[in-house]
Amino acid sequence: MDAALTLAGLGEDALVERLVGLLPVSGAAVVAGPGDDCAIVEGASSDCWSLLKADAVVEGVHFAPGEKMARVGWKALCRAISDVAAIGGVSLHALVSVTAAPATPWVVLRDLYRGLAKAARAYDVSVVGGETTHSNGPLVCSVFLTGSVEPARCVRRSGGRPGDVLLVTGRLGGSLESGHHLDFKPRLAEARWLSAHGRPNAMMDLSDGLAKDGPRLARASGCGLELDMESVPRRRGCSVESACADGEDFELLLAVCPDRVEALLTEWKSAFPRLPLTRIGRLLDAGEGLRPRAIFNLRGYDHFQ
Amino acid sequence: MDAALTLAGLGEDALVERLVGLLPVSGAAVVAGPGDDCAIVEGASSDCWSLLKADAVVEGVHFAPGEKMARVGWKALCRAISDVAAIGGVSLHALVSVTAAPATPWVVLRDLYRGLAKAARAYDVSVVGGETTHSNGPLVCSVFLTGSVEPARCVRRSGGRPGDVLLVTGRLGGSLESGHHLDFKPRLAEARWLSAHGRPNAMMDLSDGLAKDGPRLARASGCGLELDMESVPRRRGCSVESACADGEDFELLLAVCPDRVEALLTEWKSAFPRLPLTRIGRLLDAGEGLRPRAIFNLRGYDHFQ
Numbered sequence A, B: 001m002d003a004a005l006t007l008a009g010l011g012e013d014a015l016v017e018r019l020v021g022l023l024p025v026s027g028a029a030v031v032a033g034p035g036d037d038c039a040i041v042e043g044a045s046s047d048c049w050s051l052l053k054a055d056a057v058v059e060g061v062h063f064a065p066g067e068k069m070a071r072v073g074w075k076a077l078c079r080a081i082s083d084v085a086a087i088g089g090v091s092l093h094a095l096v097s098v099t100a101a102p103a104t105p106w107v108v109l110r111d112l113y114r115g116l117a118k119a120a121r122a123y124d125v126s127v128v129g130g131e132t133t134h135s136n137g138p139l140v141c142s143v144f145l146t147g148s149v150e151p152a153r154c155v156r157r158s159g160g161r162p163g164d165v166l167l168v169t170g171r172l173g174g175s176l177e178s179g180h181h182l183d184f185k186p187r188l189a190e191a192r193w194l195s196a197h198g199r200p201n202a203m204m205d206l207s208d209g210l211a212k213d214g215p216r217l218a219r220a221s222g223c224g225l226e227l228d229m230e231s232v233p234r235r236r237g238c239s240v241e242s243a244c245a246d247g248e249d250f251e252l253l254l255a256v257c258p259d260r261v262e263a264l265l266t267e268w269k270s271a272f273p274r275l276p277l278t279r280i281g282r283l284l285d286a287g288e289g290l291r292p293r294a295i296f297n298l299r300g301y302d303h304f305q
Helices: A012-022 A069-086 A106-122 A188-198 A210-220 A240-245 A258-271 B012-022 B069-086 B106-122 B188-196 B210-220 B240-245 B258-271
Strands: A030-032 A039-042 A049-058 A090-100 A126-134 A140-149 A165-169 A202-205 A224-227 A252-256 A277-284 B030-032 B039-042 B049-058 B090-100 B126-134 B140-149 B165-169 B202-205 B224-227 B252-256 B277-284
Touching (some): A012 B106, A012 B126, A049 B140, A069 A140, A090 A106, A090 B039, A126 B030, A126 B039, A140 B090, A165 A258, A210 A277, A252 A258, B049 B069, B069 B140, B069 B188, B090 B106, B210 B224, B252 B258
Parallel strands (some): B090 B126
Antiparallel strands (some): A039 A049, A049 A140, A165 A252, B049 B140, B090 B140, B165 B252, B165 B277, B202 B252, B224 B277
């Protein structure tokens, strides 16, 4: 019966869980394997861990055919930077792997790489290699990014505790319509500041929508979840539904010890006066309210459904 | 006029050269950017460099639709391991990024990951993450592999000198017909041995065929090239043309100081009695014989032509 099951039938999270179960992730040097924003491995020095991230953009999925390719290149690299940021780390080196049809005009790849280069300069990434291969399918641009983080500043999805307050940066929703998904700025400086000052117990970046990613953080932390939907900060003109389910926000979701929240919000305001940091809910004991009532029918983005 | 130029019109090497020119590869920590088998970057410790490699297999290009997916998974990881080997290093961690259609049967990805896992266990690689995305094009499996190498054992393409003898491991040609491209064993132990004992001046793995990769090594070393076509070791039933142009051999091509060759060949025979190591030519002064007469019309594999 398994033979008839498709990726769409299985869904993204179940698929990933099954695939991960097939892989050897052993080795003392592995701090975090699949399931966090990045993989975390020990490096040659004990005061620094290495971060590894793979992320692809696909024509017709992550960008429309005919889209300005410099914006696509920006997005391709910034998605991966956003994941490194969510751990509390800094980005270092990137490889870019592009699959394109032989009939593709050269200027399409030229503009893609200009966008990649712009993002690399903006966030101090060296693009040290990659490859090009042909296919007759859609253009695929895979980015591999390395980073580093001091163990004391490493913030994982799994560190949340019952009672932690959930906060989100920026405003959510309408990423596709507004073009935000092509020109967002990964929250690298903000996350780096948080990893030193706010010391969140858990953090992740929102790529598939709060309705999907919120429960992921709660599950990874072994907690339940309560969201106050009305307090979710929304992009102008967006409904609550849109703010929770559109995805591609690339904002930070963090869980903070309740007795540190007030001080953090005050310090944040002077560090980042133009970027809101908003309380949107809290973590509960495991089994409590994992499926928030108000987002019962919202699912966020699933790659195969 | 540039606007009308396609990737096919430009060809792979010229495309890569143009794209690389657009990217920031700066940073004191970058030992080798694009152009070698792997990128080489300094790590946290000075007695060890990090190796970074991205490599993708595409359905219809690197494997036929309907191929046994466990073999495809083996190939996908082993291609990248072969590149880490060619630097003289060891492989460490991998990320796997797969793009597949939602209607793909789950067992296709299951078997792909079984093959990846088998290769990971065989060569001591931890698969620490990756991602799955959908597309309606062919299945694409991108592998990102890290490795490490001691600076004293790092062998690059660019270290060859005029007069160096060119050697090749194994036998070339007929990789597609024989199925070698799906079940080859990356020359990790052999290259590691060479980086300690043979100390080649230059080394690379043969993926696009000797006719293409030989001149690449010579060019990277600023040398000319002379190949003795009749001495190229061939897989059973293969012509000289096939041995030089088929590609996907994943054997090692190395350039060794002439006064070390005899001793190396003797030691090799006792270390690897079942794998031939064969003299096939030499490096010349720059400008001499870069286009070997006998392979004048052979081009090796180009991804866009």
